[in-house]
Amino acid sequence: MLRSIVRKLLELLLFILLLSFISFCLLKLLPGDPVRSILRVDDVAVSNVQIEAMRTELGLNESLIVQYGIWLRQMLQLNLGDSYITSRPVITEFIEKLPYTLMLTLGSLLVMLIIAIPFGTLSAIYANRWIDKLSRLFSLLGSAMPSFWLGLLLIQLFAVKLQILPPMGEGSILHLIIPSLTLGIAMSAVYVRMIRASLIESAGQDFVASARARGIHPIRLFIFHTFRHSLVPLVTILSESIGSLLGGTVVIEVLFAYPGLGQWVVNAITARDYPVIQGYTLLMSCFVISINMAVEVSYRWINPQIARRGKLKS
């Protein structure tokens, strides 16, 4: 067991190292120069000599491997460096933004689950009936509607017409409602169809027929057999959605003046703020890997067959 954990951790470290190197190379291959942003050439008179001197000072004229080596050495000392633009530690800026992104992720997942589970379940139970048709229409509209437009409609409704929610900003739970609704509605459009399809497939399994034959109460049968079995593909997709939400939702953050990670990293990319981009990539990859590991563990609970298969193999 211990050996397995150590092996897994080593694999993870290697993966993160490889990812950081690839992202570093890709960043450096991109055209662009952070020095022009640092020296604000569009605001104060700067000469090309000064630009070159700053480039040398930052080590940007060194070879790619040397630059990566410097970054890696810093990283191993748990130092992700300072932002070129704000001169603040990358980790500090990341920690400032993370809670907002986590709250928005939770809020939108909650909205998604509140909409998708009842709608998807009812669509599966009453397949091809009016509720199913309605949910299809909802899915179609939800998938087709751009999230910024949905966001604007929700602002118009709740902030302009009804004046019950703030249109933007942060500071209270009320500020989180419209952005969460915008993201949650867009996500639930996809999940409603997925839950429906997964439940219908699970309902056709032999173990469900067998359980029914054993006289298990229909509600118990649905919750502990059909629904539980249908969760495997859903949890897989959900982990991808969480990863994507944690990565930041730029459009929503811009629209609602919400201080998440998405716009932070987009601004960094625009300014070629290498320490921020590298730090973000590294930290987010750790997050995504953790989520994937948690999902793997959850499979064993959702579907005991997976756990048994694992034991048999070992």
Add this chain to the structure above:
Amino acid sequence: MIRFVKKTSLLPLLALLVLVACSTQEKATPNATTPTESKHITLLFNVQSNTIDPHTDTNYTAVRAGIAETLVKIDNDLKLQPAIAESWTSEDGQHWTFKIRDDLTFHNGESVDAAAVQDSLEHAQKQNPSVKNALHIRELKSDGQQLTITTDQPFPELPSYLVHPNTAIIAEASTSQAPIGTGPFLLTSFSPGSELNVARYAHYWGGAVKLDTATMVFNEDANARHLAIQASSAHIIFRPPIESMEQLSADSSITLDSLTSLRTHQLLYNMNNSDLQKEEVRRAFDALIDRNSITSSMMSGQATAAAGPFLAEAPFSPAYTKKTFDPEAARQSFQAAGYELENGMISSAGKPLAFTLLTYQSRAELPLIAQLLQANASELGIQLDIRQVDNIDEYLAINDDWDMALYSMITAPRGDASYFLNAAYTPEGALNYGGYQEPELTSIITKLNRTIVEEDRYALAKEAVSYIDEHYLNSFIIHPNNVVVISKQVKNWVTSKSEYYFLTKDLDIE
């Protein structure tokens, strides 16, 4: 029938969101402040700020929000005005003496003397390489309220550079997320990328501050800003969507303030192109720019036609030559440059002239201006291949495969012409993308850089700009307006041309 009703009963609910949201309704009376409540204003700005450290923030939030102040300010006539420094002198442009006001205190109660100013300027230079590069400071000395600055070369534009918000004066106890300034408002909270809150500073040196509190929200979406003022969640918004102008003008509860900005949209010519090296060719392209159509149609009247790099009323602007859209004059200029004219079409050795024109999308009107120029040029048989790039500055700095480029910049951000002239026309200037090597112009700029007396500087700047104007080194197209929407409840709002000052001591609300 009942089943049909059941089937369709939820459909209207689905449509409700769209219908209600799209319906028109009498605008509610702004309710953010009532006479019994404290005086509070919410302002929406269109650029996000991730830090509030005045020394590094590219959005200048601390100065805009009235938290921190600079030694020198700039007014709407582009003239320098005393701020933290009540006066300044220099005999040679290299040794400067600034007299610091003696009635100043930081928000933490500490009094402001020259030593505190020195600490702050040293911190700014340490934190921000662009400040260090721009100020050219060799030595700082303080004695009581007297600050002595020695620059590493004669630097007459030093006071102008000290207008820059990145040189704002803050107390030593400041942190990057909690600056302690001297302005009319003190910071109460800051959420990076989202908003900040300020409260009145009771001991402001400039006199009584009228507002109690204010919030500044950063939102980059024009439609969302428009909705916020409709929702009465904001009292002042910057840059509403251009398509909403008509609706906003008709709204009696708000005022639309449109002021010509210091920004200039321009056409750069690449001097490595042999055709564009000819002054007549550049003159011809200038005559193909329909500035009136651009201001009236594309910009919905929210722009002023530009004849030169600086606003015509700037003290360093000469009397520009008149620029008119005249395809016939363009034909004549091409002919004068030695090109053939046949059936109204221009060609060179029997082949049509072709150029690559760069543009970019972050200023939505620029691609449209490119298309208009392309259409006008095609009337003369000239091909313009429009290419859109993501980051125009980076592209122009690295590549040379372009002939013309639409570009936009603030040409005189601090009331001095030397920044633009040095950056864009000296051979070493970081914005000299066209590769201009004009010895006569360089010599005027060099002389300007050594001249201290203001009137003489204006005269030299005029001379340099006249040279650019007469030789059509660039074509200057429009000065877009800064549009601000203000609730009628707000009193004493002044739209700052420099966009450095938003929340002031006089700003008030009914």
